[in-house]
């Protein structure tokens with residue numbers, strides 16, 4: 001028997017092609033809905049609108065899930081807490097294919113007329129959430145010198161703090177490195193070894 005908040009019993013629905021059923025679910029989020037840096041927190045509310053439609057081979061599940069995703073901006077570490085809505089569609093076979101050649105690891109199969117949405121929902125959420133969440137599309141990140149959040153203080157500079165004796169050195173550092181020829185010949189000798 002399947003268990004979990006995302007297991008749906010479809011027994012009453014029957015298997016006649018064309019039969020449809022619409023469901024509204026409010027469920028606690030399972031663990032690992034997203035990435036370490038950005039995810040739907042375990043136990044937070046997910047609202048799901050689901051349509052089940054019987055076709056010859058199985059039940060076609062089509063739906064949208066609305067939840068909150070929580071994480072940190074990868075540039076400035078500001079907390080992010082945003083509403084996310086993801087769509088999904090998956091066929092749940094009535095029976096597992098009888099011959100191994102027809103079976104696919106990706107297949108979803110009903111068990112005792114029960115359908116488990118968890119994997120399908122997780123895949124949809126993982127696909128929808130960015131790997132590198134940002135607090136805003138233009139987040140300038142943190143000041144490399146003092147760690148201040150630049151979005152809060154865009155004008156902020158440390159120009160005055162540099163000792164004039166060091167500024168001459170920093171100008172030197174910006175000039176082309178004179179050993180460029182040397183490094184080029186190093187690359188060529190590396191090639192000849194291969």
Ligand SMILES: [Zn+2]
Pocket residue numbers: 073074075076077078134135136139140141
């Ligand atoms: Zn940010």
Ligand SMILES: [Zn+2]
Pocket residue numbers: 143144145146147148156157158
């Ligand atoms: Zn700074």
